[in-house]
Amino acid sequence: MDVGVGTKDVQAELDSVEAELELVELQITELLDKQAQLTSQKNALLLQLEEACGTVRPSSSKSLGPEPMMSKQELQQYDGTDFPWSKEVEQHLKNSFHLSKFRPLQLRAINLTMAGKDLFLVMPTGRGKSLCFQLPAVCSKGFTLVITPLVSLMEDQIMYLKSIDISAVMLNASSSKEHAKLVMAGMMDPKAPFKLVYVTPEKIAKSKLLMSRLEKAYNAKLLSRIAVDEVHCCSQWGHDFRPDYKLLGILKRQFPMVPLFGLTATATSSVLKDCEKILCVQQPVTITASFNRTNLYYEVRIKDSDNDALMSDITSLIKGKYKDQSGIVYVFSQKDAEMVSSELKKRDISAYPYHANMDPEEKSKVHRRWTCNKIQSHCRC
Incomplete structure (x- = not known):
């Protein structure tokens, strides 16, 4: 042949x-x-x-048809504190989240989602996007469904929420059957044992049981809001496209009365337009924050082709400029994550790999220790 x-x-x-x-x-x-x-x-x-x-129709219900685009003046009205929920929002900001005031555009986003509007929020990392759905979740009946692509993001937010006594749970591939059963049952509890349920897009795409429970929660008016974190992952034009995000349009089709809240740190107008179609959201309100970050410092260095010299450079940077601080070393592959963390350990730096093929318990342990500064650096791809 x-x-x-x-x-x-x-x-x-x-x-x-x-x-x-x-x-x-x-x-x-x-x-x-x-x-x-x-x-x-x-x-x-x-x-x-x-x-x-x-x-x-009750005044709190969301219109079933597409809404006209809001003018700048109409948007500015949502910066106010004279809404039915304003007093409760202010109380939880101080008593639950221990914050004295809102950052720019946070209050506007919170008021819009509390008013039942579909919303896209484009805001740089570190500006407080998460508060814009976490605080409304605490002030709403039932629970907020949060879709996020990374387990590490879920763990970060849940650890923080638990530290301030706000009940939140997550469902992903590593969740035990017992845990999943408790979460599913809690979705039907009118007393709302948790205010936020974090899931991966894969869980929405593949779990018929989860969709069934969400349907029942929706009919019981316990599904208060759907937050899609890293919403740019929906679009093939986005830089982190995830195929399962393309299937999330089922949520708005199944639960048309539930406001959808898409969040991203970076997305162009064309990407957001693509996300509208994929998520079956018609004319959402879009809020875009300034991307000027005065607290960030950028530096470009020439990479040494010799591996030992390169590792020595990284070591001196961590031990010098970032002494007694924790951080992340980004690499291209899981193999690199293992290798770089091993090399850093040889140089007396507490470093561990962090990637998708790790044992879930070990991965979670590394993440928790790094968050508490017990690990100086973790290497992820």
Whole structure:
């Protein structure tokens, strides 16, 4: 057999399959768009019927049809403190989160989501995006569903929330059956044993049981809000595209009355437009904060091609400029994470690898110790 000819045949078949897959993905996208349009049309017709029959929708309910874009003046109205929830928000800011005041645009975002608006918030890391859904969660009935791509992000936020006595739980691939069962049952508890439920996008995409529980919580008016962290991961134009994020449109289709809150530190207008379509959100309010970070310092250094010299440079930087501080060394692969952490240990630096193939318990242990400054550096890819 001619190996060259066989390889060409396989390659030709592979190209054909890939082309067909692209066509199927395009058809799926078109069908999802069509479904969103029909859902919007259906909801608008239902609203017309209710009005014709004299049915008055409660003032706290969210309109089923698309809302017009807000002007700058209309947005500024949400900077105020004269809303029905304002007093409770202020109390929890001080008593639960131990903060004396809001940072720029936080109050506006909180008021918008409390008012039931779909919202995209583009705000740099460190400006307090998480508070914009955590605080409303505490002030709302039921719980807020938070979708985030990384277990480390979940653990960070849950550790912080527990430290200030706010109940939050997470569900991911490493969750035990017993833990998952408790969380699922808690979603149906009117007394809300937790205020935030953190899940990965994969959990939404693959767990029919979770979707079933969310449906029941929605019908019982216990699902108060859906927060999609790192929302740019929805878009293939985004820098951290995650395929399972493309399936999150089911949430708005299944739970049209629940406000959706997308958060990201960086996304262009085209990426956000893509996210609107994927998440089936029509005309969300978009808030964009300034990206000027006066507290950040950037420095570019020439990388030495000799590995020992490179490790010596990293060591001197950690022991010198960042003495007694914890930090992260980013690398390209899991193998590099193992190697770099091992080399740093040889140089008397408390460093550990941190990557997806680690044992979940060990990974969580490393994360907790690093957060408490018991580990000076962890190496992640």
